[in-house]
Amino acid sequence: MARLFLHGRMKMQRHKFFFFCALALCVFSQLHNYKALHHMPILSELYASSVNALSFLWRGKGNPSNNAHPERRPLPGPVPFDTGLWEPEAYREDQGNAEDLWRKEQPDSGNVNRMTVTLPDPKGPLEELHKRSFHLSDDPTQFFVRTKSGAYCFIEGTEMTYLKDHLGQKVQEPGEGQRKILHAHQEEPKSAQEKTAWGKRLVKCMCRPGWHGPHCGIPTTVQHSNLPTKARLTLREVPRRVINAININHEFDLLHARFHELADAVDLFLVCESNFTAYGNSKPLHFLRLLLNGTYNYVHHKILYVFLDHFPKGGQQNGWIADDYLRTFLSRDGMSRVQGARPDDVFLINDADEIPAREGILFLKLYDGWTEPVSIHMRKSLYGFFWRQTGTLEVLSVCTVAMLFTVYNGDGILLRRREYYSMPGFRNYQRESGHILVQWSIGSPVHYAGWHCSWCFRPEGISQKLISAQNGDFPRWGDYVEKRDLNYIKGLIRTGGWFDGSLGEYPPTDPKEPMYAPKYLLKYFQLYRYILDNPYA
Incomplete structure (x- = not known):
């Protein structure tokens, strides 16, 4: 009898043990599911010590606690604007050890071609542009104004009729044409009442059409996006710095459009030029010439020139090797020369014919709470903005x-692919940051957040693109002499046809429609008419 009693008791204890194990597993699973559904760092305190592991990415100096959480730092005092293309030598920091990810040695390209090119005199006033560093500074622009009633409003998104600053003075209205961010006096809240207005209980701002949220700082392209954390967006006290990386061949008119569209949202443009085409033929450094002759003086203080002086091994046989390597070299060489970047700064990589609208980029700069990586829905067009293609081009572009560095190992081409969840650093980054990585898109198929203008050149430019194209996107139309004929190309522009003889279906367009083209191009319509209005129709 006693033996049966002991056996039953041991059996009950085993059942209790398994019951409590199952209960603990259930609770842990529910916590993880809650975190995944709401994208909130529930276990952030457990990860706090791990977050410091990201500090190796910081180039700034100072209080480590401030570095770990830049969004919690007080607003800085006035910062002078940069006056030149590069920071003085005194700003350069210690190079650090060889294991620093920022200064990781470039992968062996196995280059098969090199050619001698004329670069700026190393002893001249411009020195070697392709070797200089750039020091990122906080953006001194005042994007918000505190009204007399206590509301804290995004100036561009607020109705000027109702907008007065804390002194009761009416804030000047934006100028026509360009999307300009206004400058107004901004003070950090001092009293408890002001801090409440800064935080959750706000006197509402009167939003302009296209802007949303209590501060009128959320554009329509975000409001109507698939961002899963819209309810938890908060303003940053210190804006992020935005780095836009692009490769350039001969898309110089679109480059002007990009610079004018994004100049007040982007803090640094990494522009990579090679003395080889994507096919492997040598070519002149046209962008460098324009940069040196003053063509881009209006934005030259935000440009870091990246020079690719070799062609990757195997790139002539397999054009995708060359295509990928352009972005790999751009991001790794360019970012290795950027100083002062913080882990939560924004990296944006585009092709030269992809121009994001500034509103979405400003949102990433000014708000916390969005997830990553981020793609952008762009209006698609061919030969010019007049041939609008159906749907949008959704390009993964932002992180x-x-x-x-943690997930993509500093390689920009990996960002443009949709395989971040299979990267070796994916789980480690989630664990250290305390955030679930969820991809989302700025814009939607009916709310364009940028423009993709493919083959948008004059006939001579299209012929040049045919010759320069990589040896991988078959059929390679540049191999056919008749396809490079200017009269044949003019016919394609006139009809919207493709090189294989097919005709696309295009909805009707009007230059007055929203998001027809970047505002800079529309402002100088006659100058850029060849891509705004069909010249051969």
Whole structure:
């Protein structure tokens, strides 16, 4: 009898043990599911010590606690604007050890071609542009104004009729044409009442059409996006810095459009030029010439020139090797020369014919709470903005600097692919940051957040693109002499046809429609008429 009693008791204890194990597993699973559904760092305190591991990405100096959480730092005092293309030598920091990810040696390209090119005199006033560093500074622009009633409003998104600053003075209205961010006096809240207005209980701002949220700082392209954390967006006290990386061949008119569209949202443009085409033929450094002759003086203080002086091994046989390597070299060489970047700064990589609208980029700069990586829905067009294609081009283009290095190993081409969840650093980055990585898109198929203008050149430019194209996107139309004929190309522009003889279906367009083209091009319509209005129709 006693033996049966002991056996039953042991059996009950085993059942209790398994019951409590199952209960603990259930609770842990529910916590993880809650975190995944709401994208909230529930276990952030457990990860706090791990977050410091990202500090190796910081180039700034000072209080480590401030570095770990830049969004919690007080607003800085006035910062002078940069006056030149590059920071003085005194700003350069210690190079650090060889293991620093920021200064990781470039992968062996196995280059098969090199050619001698004329670069700026190393002893001249411009020195070697392709070797200089760039020091990122906080953006001194005042994007918001505190009204007399206590509301804290995004100036561009607020109705000027109702907008007065804290002194009761009416804030000047934006100028026509360009999307300009206004400058108004901004003070950090001092009283408890002001801090409440800064935080959750706000006197509402009167939003203009196209802007949303209590501060009128959320554009329609975000409001109507698939961002899963819209309810938890908060303003940053210190804006992120935005780095836009692009490769350039001969898309110089679109480059002007990009610079004018994004100049007040982007803090640094990494522009990579090679003395080889994507096919492997040598070519002149046209962008460098324009940069040196003053063509881009209006934005030259935000440009870091990246020079690719070799062609990757195997790139002539397999054009995709060359195509990928352009972005790999751009991001790794360019970012290795950027100083002062923080883990939560924004890295944006585009092709030269992809121009994001500034509203979405400003949102990433000014708000916390969005997830990553981020893609952008762009209006698609062919030969010019007049041939609008159906749907949108959704390009994965954005992540934080921390994700770029921790997940993508500093390689921009990996960001443009949709395989971040299979990257070796994916789980590690989630664990250290305390955030679930969820891809989302700025814009939607009916709310354009940028423009993709493919083959948008004059006939001579299209012929040049045919010759320069990589040896991988078959059929390679540049191999056919008749396809490079200017009269044949003019016929394609006139009809919207393709090189294989097919005709696309295009909905009607009007230059007055929203998001027809970047505002800079529309402002100088006659100058850029060849891509705004069909010249052969």
